[in-house]
Amino acid sequence: MSITFGRFSNQPAEFGKFGFQKLNWHAVIIAPNLKSISAIVPALRRGVEMPYEELNKESLLWMYETMVTIRRFEEQSRREADAGKLRGMHSSIGQEAVPTGICAHLNEKDYVLGTHRSHHHCIAKGLDINEMMAELLGKSTGTGKGKGGTMHIADINKGMLGANGVVGSNIPVATGVALTAKVKGTDQVSVVFFGDGASSQGVLHESMNLAGIWKLPVIFVCENNRYAEATPFEYSVAGGSVANRADGYGIPGVTIDGQSALDVFEVSKEAVSRARMGEGPTLIEAQTYRYQGHFGADDPLGYRSKEEQEYYMSRDCILMLQKHILDGAYANETQLAAIDMKCIEAVNTATEFANNSPFPDPKELITDVYVTY
Numbered sequence: 001m002s003i004t005f006g007r008f009s010n011q012p013a014e015f016g017k018f019g020f021q022k023l024n025w026h027a028v029i030i031a032p033n034l035k036s037i038s039a040i041v042p043a044l045r046r047g048v049e050m051p052y053e054e055l056n057k058e059s060l061l062w063m064y065e066t067m068v069t070i071r072r073f074e075e076q077s078r079r080e081a082d083a084g085k086l087r088g089m090h091s092s093i094g095q096e097a098v099p100t101g102i103c104a105h106l107n108e109k110d111y112v113l114g115t116h117r118s119h120h121h122c123i124a125k126g127l128d129i130n131e132m133m134a135e136l137l138g139k140s141t142g143t144g145k146g147k148g149g150t151m152h153i154a155d156i157n158k159g160m161l162g163a164n165g166v167v168g169s170n171i172p173v174a175t176g177v178a179l180t181a182k183v184k185g186t187d188q189v190s191v192v193f194f195g196d197g198a199s200s201q202g203v204l205h206e207s208m209n210l211a212g213i214w215k216l217p218v219i220f221v222c223e224n225n226r227y228a229e230a231t232p233f234e235y236s237v238a239g240g241s242v243a244n245r246a247d248g249y250g251i252p253g254v255t256i257d258g259q260s261a262l263d264v265f266e267v268s269k270e271a272v273s274r275a276r277m278g279e280g281p282t283l284i285e286a287q288t289y290r291y292q293g294h295f296g297a298d299d300p301l302g303y304r305s306k307e308e309q310e311y312y313m314s315r316d317c318i319l320m321l322q323k324h325i326l327d328g329a330y331a332n333e334t335q336l337a338a339i340d341m342k343c344i345e346a347v348n349t350a351t352e353f354a355n356n357s358p359f360p361d362p363k364e365l366i367t368d369v370y371v372t373y
């Protein structure tokens with residue numbers, strides 16, 4: 001692992017250490033003669049008080065199922081967008097490991113705040129994908145009764161305080177949420193995801209300063225996917241590192257390989273533990289890559305090379321986790337195929353649910369504008 005706590009770390013994440021070989025992804029999706037999927041797939045959903053402690057069969061398979069669900073959900077979301085049913089869909093394909101490895105340590109009482117690109121955060125935090133897909137399509141059965149859409153998915157009961165279309169604006173909110181937990185004396189943790197573009201917003205620095213002096217239970221997670229729209233990370237982020245910026249605020253800054261669910265799991269375990277114990281915030285810079293364009297209408301090859309894309313896609317986070325599971329005999333190909341099938345079926349069900357749901361009644365246009373919790 002490429003981890004540095006509390007010191008400068010301007011080295012890129014160490015790539016290829018698992019001796020990754022490309023597996024045939026599609027080969028395992030088609031499960032041969034499966035009689036009963038539920039007989040093969042173990043119960044993977046966590047209870048409220050049961051975040052995962054260790055990398056073992058249970059946590060690895062939960063991460064695998066979560067990441068495959070995200071990918072299938074995003075592929076379907078894109079199909080729905082291409083069919084004109086929603087607009088401005090920011091795909092998280094390629095970045096599945098980051099929220100999954102972190103949310104493995106959270107329970108429903110912990111909080112997550114997301115960005116414009118947040119479907120993966122929501123799924124990793126345990127939101128209902130039927131309601132999510134309905135929200136994307138603007139239907140009344142959605143998480144926000146169809147009034148928020150793809151960039152404003154929230155479910156307070158699951159601790160998902162919201163995706164957010166205003167870049168960087170979730171960071172001070174997460175800091176305030178952490179302050180609330182501290183003042184109330186709960187052991188809740190607040191996790192905020194943001195991009196490399198958002199990392200240069202002033203609010204991150206103000207938030208890290210307050211969180212540092214007050215030792216707030218907040219984890220700042222930068223998903224460095226190397227681009228803010230078409231602007232490369234190297235062009236816009238001075239110093240070449242987001243994690244290094246934590247040094248100025250006396251908090252640990254960590255650069256990790258965001259394509260490795262294992263690395264994300266291990267590092268965030270320590271960060272969550274620090275936050276729960278009252279030891280304060282952590283800044284995690286997870287190096288990752290978005291496979292698709294910024295929001296679907298742009299061609300990424302206009303600002304990045306095919307070779308670069310192929311390099312990052314050769315380190316696909318799902319295939320890397322799949323290899324680890326198979327090599328360690330935590331599950332065999334048939335069992336993983338059963339999970340793949342389960343995810344596809346769940347997304348199909350969500351799509352059907354969303355498409356068959358009604359749009360909100362026009363009379364409800366100005367209800368739910370402000371909600372008191």
Ligand SMILES: Cc1ncc(C[n+]2csc(CCOP(=O)(O)OP(=O)(O)O)c2C)c(N)n1
Pocket residue numbers: 115116117165166167168194195196197198199225227228229294
């Ligand atoms: C305050 C603000 N400025 C600009 C925008 C337009 N905008 C939307 S996404 C985006 C790029 C964000 O890049 P990054 O933070 O790296 O996140 P990514 O899209 O890579 O996930 C910009 C500039 C916005 N939504 N809000």
Ligand SMILES: [Mg+2]
Pocket residue numbers: 195196197223224225226227228229
């Ligand atoms: Mg980015």
